[in-house]
Amino acid sequence: MVAKTLKVVNILIHVFIYFYKFSDGGGIGLNYGLVADNLPSPPQVISMLKSRNVARIRLFEPNHDVLNALQNSGIELILGTLNADIPNIANDINFTKNWVQTNVVPYAPTVKFRCISIGNEVNPGDLTTYMLPAIMNLNQAVKSFGYSIPVTTTIGVYLLASSYPPSNGDFSEASKPVMQRVAGFLGRNGYPLLVTAYPYFAYASDTGEIPLSYALLNSTEVVVRDGDLRYMNLFDAMVDAVYSALEKVGGGSVEVVICESGWPSKGNGDFTTIDLARTYNQHLVTHVLKSGTRKKPGKNVETYVFAIFNEDRKSAGVEQNFGLYYPDMTEVYHVNFN
Ligand SMILES: *[C@@H]1O[C@H](CO)[C@@H](O)[C@H](O)[C@H]1NC(C)=O
Numbered sequence: 001m002v003a004k005t006l007k008v009v010n011i012l013i014h015v016f017i018y019f020y021k022f023s024d025g026g027g028i029g030l031n032y033g034l035v036a037d038n039l040p041s042p043p044q045v046i047s048m049l050k051s052r053n054v055a056r057i058r059l060f061e062p063n064h065d066v067l068n069a070l071q072n073s074g075i076e077l078i079l080g081t082l083n084a085d086i087p088n089i090a091n092d093i094n095f096t097k098n099w100v101q102t103n104v105v106p107y108a109p110t111v112k113f114r115c116i117s118i119g120n121e122v123n124p125g126d127l128t129t130y131m132l133p134a135i136m137n138l139n140q141a142v143k144s145f146g147y148s149i150p151v152t153t154t155i156g157v158y159l160l161a162s163s164y165p166p167s168n169g170d171f172s173e174a175s176k177p178v179m180q181r182v183a184g185f186l187g188r189n190g191y192p193l194l195v196t197a198y199p200y201f202a203y204a205s206d207t208g209e210i211p212l213s214y215a216l217l218n219s220t221e222v223v224v225r226d227g228d229l230r231y232m233n234l235f236d237a238m239v240d241a242v243y244s245a246l247e248k249v250g251g252g253s254v255e256v257v258i259c260e261s262g263w264p265s266k267g268n269g270d271f272t273t274i275d276l277a278r279t280y281n282q283h284l285v286t287h288v289l290k291s292g293t294r295k296k297p298g299k300n301v302e303t304y305v306f307a308i309f310n311e312d313r314k315s316a317g318v319e320q321n322f323g324l325y326y327p328d329m330t331e332v333y334h335v336n337f338n
């Protein structure tokens, strides 16, 4: 009897954990990059990700084999558009509706779209003037089909002209007017801003200044003091710099999602070993599942590790070596996602 009761309690706890996990959207995301000619089939990949409890993936552009494999998987999706499509999405509602009809409508009943991103790391310059019109057009097109999916864009941390200390975070003069309008739209709609943030690149370009363990998230000491806030890792400092920049353009309520972060395991000598890559990604996963940043301690940062696979068609060197897996689906190194 006692054993039976315990079993029922055990089952109830698991049911609770299951719903908790999938209702708060907790869990780690991975970038599904496809710039390679030797990757396993999407159904193989998706079932491997399910077995690892990966909660979300990001796709840089619509890929119908992946979209099909994702159906009924329970894995949430960030879907990107090509940068080359941004002017058309901004200017031609027919093009935009057709994009949604082709890439979203067939899948929306069985795939949970976390959000759709207009482009990736769009540079300040010509394209940025299209950013808000493109976001608004795609938002309107998605709504016209009866779906409510957040529409946003992806910027790189390098859009900040200053980021040190984090409270000084500020967008560059060139990007500020656009970011002000974009942040206003995102804030009014409750949509997140996607940001790519790589402590690795900061560390590798400035090794004199940045302590390795500050970049790897395993520092045991405070490295940066910013008013009352004490920073032990560069990742939190980068995220908070973006929050500060958003505040300065009236976007203080916009959630920051780190849609890309990672550390290459090869390609740049001592800066890129399997040990360093494993250390960074494991600490990153544990950190973002457990706590928020110094500015927003209660708000865990939704984070996507780059990337699932090493991609052989990327430029030689570190770019080919960000993967957690080799193309044969064996691990480059193990990261615990729970
Ligand atoms: C958009 O599509 C509609 C209906 O197919 C058509 O009447 C209209 O001319 C198109 N507009 C543009 C700008 O292509």
Ligand SMILES: *[C@@H]1O[C@H](CO)[C@@H](O)[C@H](O)[C@H]1NC(C)=O
Pocket: 213, 216, 218, 219, 220, 275, 276, 279
């Ligand atoms: C952080 O991890 C790296 C890589 O494993 C290691 O070399 C370093 O000693 C660690 N730092 C601390 C403070 O534990």
